[in-house]
Amino acid sequence: MTIVKTIEEVRAQVKAWRAQGLTVGLVPTMGYLHEGHQSLIARSVAENDRTVVSDFVNPIQFGPTEDLATYPRDIDRDAALCESTGADLIFHPEAEEMYAPDFCTYVDMDHLTKGLCGKTRPIHFRGVCTVVSKLFHIVQPDRAYFGQKDAQQLAVIRRMVRDLNMPLEIVGCPIIREEDGLAKSSRNTYLSAEERQAALCLSRGLNKGRAAIEAGETDAAKVRQIITEEIEAEPMSRIDYVEIVDWNNLEPVDSTEGSILAAVAVYIGKTRLIDNFIIER
Template sequence: MVVIDKIDAIRAQVNEWKKKGLSVGLVPTMGYLHHGHKSLIKRAAEENDKVVVSIFVNPLQFGPKEDLATYPRDLERDKEICALAGADLIFHPSTYVMYHKDFSTVVNISGLTDNLCGKSRPTHFTGVCTVVNKLFNIVTPDRAYFGQKDAQQLFIIKRMVKDLNINVEIVGCPIIREENGLAKSSRNTYLSEKERQAAVILNKALKKGKDLIEKGIRNVDDLLSIIKETIECEPLAKIDYINIVDIESLQNVEVIDRSVLVGIAVYINKTRLIDNFVYEV
């Protein structure tokens, strides 16, 4: 597996492909890849002639008390996964390559970042949008692939691309889950066996909420109350947020009379996990 860590080198390789008329797919990641990432890479390989996987633990999207220093990293393992999934190369820049010492430009998106994860992580999506914009400028992909587990991120990136007229197709891909229903995440590695069992409560609570919606319950307060009660049955769980929001504005709704995103963030001891589902009207 070819690993490139310089911007000029990745641009030269992509330009060479494009001169041959080849399409390029990009899968942006922070590494420590799992089956969810693997599904994105496979999808990209099916739909493009060449696939670039970026591996960069982006400091701009971590808050001051978050897990930047301890975020799991294993490039050798990631290289094996990329090769098996059909990637052609890995772009693995250093922080200095991505952000020179007097870097001073960021990308802010208003409205869509105020709720859900953006409420408790106020600088997070500025970091996400800045690094993704940079990756699009560096790699110039035809398509870029993101998982629905990070649904707010997916919708925000789609809006950024639309608002800034970026010439890339954003492809959202389904959540990949473990056998017990827990959404795949690099942060799952933080969980002990007992915590991993406890974390199943996220999916159980969302399933209960979805079942109630499908049975005709439309009052959001009632749904939130039931989801909250379900999660609170797990002693190791502490709720960060439970929100039901409009799929376009990502603002709270009172009644489900339109397509919505039902999103939750829950701490299992010290590990913050997110999950969601979309209900379309």
């Protein structure tokens, strides 16, 4: 496995693979990899001849008061995980390699980015769409892999690829959880032991909401209230949002019939965590 830092090096390697008739998968990440990322890499390795992992903390998707400076980074740890999982190349650029000093071109979206995380992170998805679009142009993969934990991001990327006729397949992969149900996240490292325990209110609330739907509850407002009450029962929690939306267009729904995304964002102390489930009835 090789680690490269320049766009030129990535393109040269992918060009050589293409000359051999090999397929290429891409796993975009912001580093500090965990078992969730590892599952994406393993899926790519199984479905493609070669796998590229991008390891880049993208500055333009962070707001001015967010955690860009403190976001965890450990390229040696990441490289060990990538190599053991079968990745072939890590693209680990500096911000200056991805964005020229006078950079002024962005990829934005009007509709799917307005609700959920887009309400409180207004520049986030413009940054995500821009960097992911750049990675697609740099690597030109056959497939790219994204986790369902960032469900809105997955929906946004799929729509961007469809709307802009990008020639690749977007593969969504299941949420990977700790044994006690907490969704794997690089930001879990911010949690104290007490906060880590409190964070279980997210998965507990979602599990109760899912159980209600599976038991026949069709009123989305009632399901939302079930989830909310369970999270609010944890004194250390502060809800950003609890939403039930259509999984295809992310619009709020009144009924749980159809393809439904139940998504939450909750502050535990100063750490903002997200979780969700998707269910079809």
